[in-house]
Amino acid sequence: MPAEDRRRRCPQPVGELSARGAPCSPRTTRCTVTSKMGALDFRILGPIQVNDNGRALSLGGSKRRAVLAILLLHANEVVTVDRLVDDLWGDRPPQNAAAAIQTHVSRLRKIVGADAIATRRGGYTLEVDATAIDLHRFEQLAAEAELADPVTRAALLREALDLWRGPALADLMLEPFASSESARLDEARLATLESRIEADLALGRHREIIGELSHLVAANPLREGLRAQLIIALYRAGRQAEALAVYREARRILSEELGLEPGPALKELERGILHQDPDLAAPIYLSGASPWPVAAEDWEARAAEVLKPGPYGYIAGGAGGEATIRANVAALERVRLRPRMLTGNTARDLSVDVLGTRSPYPFFLAPIGLQRIAHPDAELASARAAATLGIPYCVSTITSHSMEEIAEAMGDAPRWFQLYWLNDREVTASLVDRAAAAGYSAIVVTVDTPIVGWRPRDIGRSYVPYSGSQGIGQLTSDPVFVSRLPCPPEENPLAVAEAMIAMFPNLALTWGDLRWLRERTPLPLLVKGILEVDDAKRAFAGGADGIVVSNHGGRQVDGAIASLDALVQVRRELGPEAVVLMDSGIRRGADVLKALAAGANAVFIGRPYVYGLAVGGEQGVETVLRQLAAETDATLALIGASAVRDLDGSWIVGLVP
Numbered sequence: 090m091p092a093e094d095r096r097r098r099c100p101q102p103v104g105e106l107s108a109r110g111a112p113c114s115p116r117t118t119r120c121t122v123t124s125k126m127g128a129l130d131f132r133i134l135g136p137i138q139v140n141d142n143g144r145a146l147s148l149g150g151s152k153r154r155a156v157l158a159i160l161l162l163h164a165n166e167v168v169t170v171d172r173l174v175d176d177l178w179g180d181r182p183p184q185n186a187a188a189a190i191q192t193h194v195s196r197l198r199k200i201v202g203a204d205a206i207a208t209r210r211g212g213y214t215l216e217v218d219a220t221a222i223d224l225h226r227f228e229q230l231a232a233e234a235e236l237a238d239p240v241t242r243a244a245l246l247r248e249a250l251d252l253w254r255g256p257a258l259a260d261l262m263l264e265p266f267a268s269s270e271s272a273r274l275d276e277a278r279l280a281t282l283e284s285r286i287e288a289d290l291a292l293g294r295h296r297e298i299i300g301e302l303s304h305l306v307a308a309n310p311l312r313e314g315l316r317a318q319l320i321i322a323l324y325r326a327g328r329q330a331e332a333l334a335v336y337r338e339a340r341r342i343l344s345e346e347l348g349l350e351p352g353p354a355l356k357e358l359e360r361g362i363l364h365q366d367p368d369l370a371a372p373i374y375l376s377g378a379s380p381w382p383v384a385a386e387d388w389e390a391r392a393a394e395v396l397k398p399g400p401y402g403y404i405a406g407g408a409g410g411e412a413t414i415r416a417n418v419a420a421l422e423r424v425r426l427r428p429r430m431l432t433g434n435t436a437r438d439l440s441v442d443v444l445g446t447r448s449p450y451p452f453f454l455a456p457i458g459l460q461r462i463a464h465p466d467a468e469l470a471s472a473r474a475a476a477t478l479g480i481p482y483c484v485s486t487i488t489s490h491s492m493e494e495i496a497e498a499m500g501d502a503p504r505w506f507q508l509y510w511l512n513d514r515e516v517t518a519s520l521v522d523r524a525a526a527a528g529y530s531a532i533v534v535t536v537d538t539p540i541v542g543w544r545p546r547d548i549g550r551s552y553v554p555y556s557g558s559q560g561i562g563q564l565t566s567d568p569v570f571v572s573r574l575p576c577p578p579e580e581n582p583l584a585v586a587e588a589m590i591a592m593f594p595n596l597a598l599t600w601g602d603l604r605w606l607r608e609r610t611p612l613p614l615l616v617k618g619i620l621e622v623d624d625a626k627r628a629f630a631g632g633a634d635g636i637v638v639s640n641h642g643g644r645q646v647d648g649a650i651a652s653l654d655a656l657v658q659v660r661r662e663l664g665p666e667a668v669v670l671m672d673s674g675i676r677r678g679a680d681v682l683k684a685l686a687a688g689a690n691a692v693f694i695g696r697p698y699v700y701g702l703a704v705g706g707e708q709g710v711e712t713v714l715r716q717l718a719a720e721t722d723a724t725l726a727l728i729g730a731s732a733v734r735d736l737d738g739s740w741i742v743g744l745v746p
């Protein structure tokens with residue numbers, strides 16, 4: 090659609106103006122800042138100053154945004170200081186009102202450009218040149234998309250995405266527009282869209298349209314034709330496992346939710362898969378090979394194909410030279426099992442009970458933040474998969490969904506809450522209280538991350554997912570955190586990210602503080618990130634009910650001791666009664682059993698289930714967990730043990746003394 094036509098369909102909102110700022114320099118970038126004053130929505134379109142991390146400077150509190158809104162409303166006119174004072178405070182201005190206005194204006198100049206706000210007789214003028222609006226094409230498309238009807242919006246969004254695919258800033262900016270709301274389309278438009286996608290498929294553009302199709306399918310779940318197209322696109326892109334997952338979901342919705350037989354689109358697809366189209370004749374149907382990877386390395390390799398380098402590097406990477414990642418795996422490989430034969434153990438018990446939380450298998454899902462970078466369903470997918478199998482899920486503080494939403498997705502299934510102890514004690518307390526109210530049955534406080542480790546893969550790509558609107562679900566749903574913000578979170582996601590980043594570092598924390606947390610919550614308390622015997626003792630002395638021996642998957646201290654080696658020392662000193670979990674490096678069933686034999690009551694599974702999430706969403710996580718459970722059981726059977734709780738040092742060799 091030509092730009093002119095689009096513009097005619099999209100009325101300009103009051104207050105949308107292009108501020109004429111300084112030309113782009115290395116410290117400026119083009120982006121959109123959206124804000125609100127009363128009923129008035131306004132955006133600044135044009136060069137906006139960014140800080141060293143590439144984030145737009147925050148507009149600040151409501152008064153400052155109000156100043157900008159008033160200047161925008163009276164663009165190119167003189168707005169006197171008296172008028173601003175009057176509008177902001179009415180007849181009860183503070184003593185230093187004029188000085189406060191001056192401060193707000195000078196801060197605003199830093200953001201919109203020094204020249205944009207001129208000082209005039211007794212006031213200020215925001216200078217805008219409405220005839221020379223020279224927006225970056227992306228901004229133009231994105232702005233129009235926000236205003237347009239859903240039909241036009243989807244098309245505009247697509248164009249905008251094409252322009253911006255890649256840069257991290259684009260992801261951040263597209264976030265508000267990429268809601269499924271914007272892709273829920275009416276019947277006529279869906280038909281048109283399907284024809285266009287048909288053409289894309291015929292032109293071999295399957296890779297390019299997968300993102301758009303996934304989005305459309307999520308927003309229009311009952312549209313069989315779109316699902317069929319997504320399946321075809323995924324197959325042609327070599328992503329068979331995902332295609333199969335979409336296919337199964339389509340069949341499930343049809344039979345379970347709608348009680349219908351497959352329609353023509355799926356029928357045709359099935360015929361294609363089974364008989365005709367060589368592109369669709371997937372080996373899974375013809376040869377019976379698994380649609381999913383099986384070996385841990387293959388899951389990771391598939392995840393690396395599916396994910397962009399930024400998210401993959403964030404998940405797979407670690408601190409410094411990643412020596413600790415390798416050490417974790419090497420320690421588990423160094424230890425060997427001692428199988429016993431002819432034990433006649435036809436029935437085995439893999440279940441564990443840790444501080445009153447039961448798991449049918451001796452592993453829990455580790456707290457993993459920012460799961461949305463792996464899959465759009467993020468923590469909800471992991472939560473559902475864990476709930477299906479009854480395996481406890483330890484939910485992170487850094488999630489896209491609130492702990493209450495995750496709890497709802499899990500029903501009565503077991504769950505723990507992992508706490509990052511923020512430097513704002515009241516917010517921390519609020520998180521802990523909410524966890525108890527939402528049915529989490531233990532608090533796991535992570536003590537190895539008072540700041541984020543030095544992670545070259547992320548630094549090299551400037552990949553900082555938590556600097557955008559990722560991972561803020563627990564906080565934007567928290568009333569105490571929200572009370573710390575200058576404006577409601579939906580008005581300024583950047584301010585939320587800023588507040589979160591400001592609250593995260595907590596290097597001042599000491600063991601003495603643990604008492605406070607102990608007294609704050611009636612739930613069992615575990616301390617995660619212990620690598621040293623005296624620290625383990627301090628944790629219990631401070632009131633902890635258990636500890637998790639962990640080096641955070643080698644993400645924090647490069648060169649730190651392997652978790653398995655630390656576990657052996659801790660168990661030896663603490664004796665058999667202490668509750669000690671372990672994680673870092675567990676990749677397969679034999680690893681689980683080695684860790685239990687070395688002294689763990691249970692282990693946390695980390696990266697493996699995130700790779701499952703990346704490859705196949707909820708089904709991917711479920712498959713990883715099922716495979717791990719089956720492998721653990723088979724190995725237990727083969728070493729001749731009938732219950733995981735019977736494993737001890739006599740079942741292994743090769744421990745570091």
Ligand SMILES: Cc1cc2nc3c(=O)[nH]c(=O)nc-3n(C[C@H](O)[C@H](O)[C@H](O)COP(=O)(O)O)c2cc1C
Pocket residue numbers: 403404405455456457458459485486487507535617639640641642643644672673674675693694695696697699
């Ligand atoms: C992508 C990623 C995000 C993580 N986020 C958290 C987190 O939010 N809180 C936490 O306590 N640990 C977090 N961890 C550490 C895990 O809980 C666990 O200790 C680690 O993954 C174990 O190492 P492994 O995955 O190599 O087995 C994260 C690990 C990864 C890989």
